[in-house]
Amino acid sequence: MKRVYVLLFSLLPIIIVSCGKNDNGGGIQKVEGFGQNNPEVPDAVSYDLNADSVDDFQIDYGMGVWDGIDASGLFISGDLKSLDDSTVLVRNNEDLSVQILFNRPQDTIWSAPKQPDKWNDDGSVTIAEITQAADGIWPDEWTVNSEFNSNPYYLGIRVKENEDFLVGWIKLEINKTNGKIKFEQYRLTADEYIVIPE
Ligand SMILES: [Ca+2]
Helix, strand or coil: CEEECCCHHHHHHHHEEECCCCHHHCCCEEECCCCCCCCEECCCEEECCCCCCCCCEEEEEEEEEEEECCEEEEEEEEEEEECCCCEEEEEECCCCCEECCCECCCCEEECCCCCCEEECCCCEEEEEEEECCCCCCCCCCCEECCCCCCCCEEEEEEEEECCEEEEEEEEEEECCCCCCEEEEEEEEECCCEEECCC
16 A cells, blocks of 8 residues: 655645634634545644653654555544654664554563664654545544553653753553544653653
8 A cells, every 4th residue: 555645735725624723622723525524633642741841752644545456545644753863763673664552551662772662763653643534435444553552551751851862662542533643641760761650
């Protein structure tokens, strides 16, 4: 399945209609015109975790088009974007793809990760997404991008502070019904490692 983000901007004026600022928490856009159960696109949210007035991460949502054999549709992707040299821990799979959201309570997050773990250098990871079927129908729930399919979801993180980095973790709250992704809890340290508490 080929995925194309380029068409996003040409499609947006057609398929997105603002529902007003106070619907379901404010600022939500609803996708119109493509089947039933049309999902809503949550607003982007930025986080400054070490309170230095520089945002470190942003949860952002992008819409794209998937293009298969004799079929196509839309998808919405909820992504965690790295800002100001912050990054998240990923694991190298054997096929060279990377896996996120693998951390659990009692895991140790190292400032210098050990293979196959590494700090993501791609600038963005997909946390959750929802994909329109070829018949135009949207599923009832978003899919979390984790092979563990567990909740709560933890990510190891590194945040820039002055010329150094802090290591830590974030606990994500992912609402599969509306796709909203929130930072529920986090910790940072200047030590070499931090352990996610039970
Ligand atoms: Ca910051």
